[in-house]
Amino acid sequence: GCFNSPYPYALKHNPFAYYGSACPSQVVPFTHFAGDMATNVPRLVWITPDLCHDGHDCSNGVVDQWLTQTVPTILASDAWQDNGVLIITWDEGEDNANSVLTLVIRADPVNHQSSQPYDHYSLLATIEDQLGVPRLGQAANAKPMTDLLATVPPQLPKSSS
Template identity: 55%
Template sequence: MRVAATMALVAVLLAACSDSPSPGKTQRHVFLIVMENHTPEQALSGPFMASLADKYGVAENYHAITHPSVPNYLALTSGSTWGVTDDSFHVLPRADLGTQLTKAGVTWRAYMEGMTTGQCIDSPTPYDPGHNPFAYYGGQCPPNVVPHDSLAADLAGDTPRFVWITPDDCHNTHDCDVSVGDDWLRREVAQITASKAFKSNGVLFITYDEDDSTADNRVLTIVVTPDLGHRTSAREYTHYSLLATIEDLLGVERLGQAKTASAMTDLIG
């Protein structure tokens, strides 16, 4: 009887251990900031971005998918451009990263600068709904899409596992000089890297939706982690690679073209 009871207890303990996610999957937070419409050389003319490139990971052979902006945002969040070739609003199926994370029980929020509460399509400029891809899936924003003003409190408290950040059309350098976006990034990155969520093995990606309309469409993508320091990668990556990397980090299946993309494992640790 004692042997049987002991074996039963061991079985229960083993089952409990096997049902517990690994620390990396439960604790790693992923942050993504998407900037606008510049080549790597243009982006690096900002002293803060240049300092990040000197200190952290840089994907030197990273390319956007196409032109103009909207299909790149769709590629980043669903693994497909859905045949979209313009910057108009399109209602698409709910087959995106946000829907995927919600179904998997992974906490996430998208912070949209300039968006007013409940107005993810109609908020005034410098907010741009074309830079809010989550509004396209199902034709409206899920409750996870919130004004950027909510970010500071979330970083100080219960930070979602996945944080997407869209600056307004000035701070993302779409309509304003690189120096303006560089100053904004200095403040934004500082509050992210000071957070407990980032310090606990978090990872911050900063990328650009597209370059300045060249055929090459190479964009700057920086990977900031607490401990890895400066490194570069010459591997060919795209927005599908970044989506694949994010999905792998958050423990969900890959969507669309991300299924066959190379994850950015040499830059994330």
């Protein structure tokens, strides 16, 4: 894996670092982000912020500034505008229930909100289902976030009578 990674993030926040005996060539530093978003991106792009921008070592204001700079680049990309989904989640909460905020942002104009309880295994199950790969570990029994990814039916034109 990427156990000696030069990238300034906690290894445990990048699940792809654990695949295989060598660091996959697709695991690249965030400095590649803008260029990568301007080209043909793969079906899944996983961004692991560094320890400051993930909220562990810096203030919420610093994290907010990073998101304010990063999210518009994603939303302007062809990949996102072509039926893309942006998922932003935190890895832990401050309360005893360890509730975390997860945002699922879609290109369609309809707002979606779920009353379903989800966890990180639900997110993993959702990603695995979308990629058509078998579910790993606890994700095998998790409820995927399908209500947040459901296709919005096309709107029929209103008749003028």
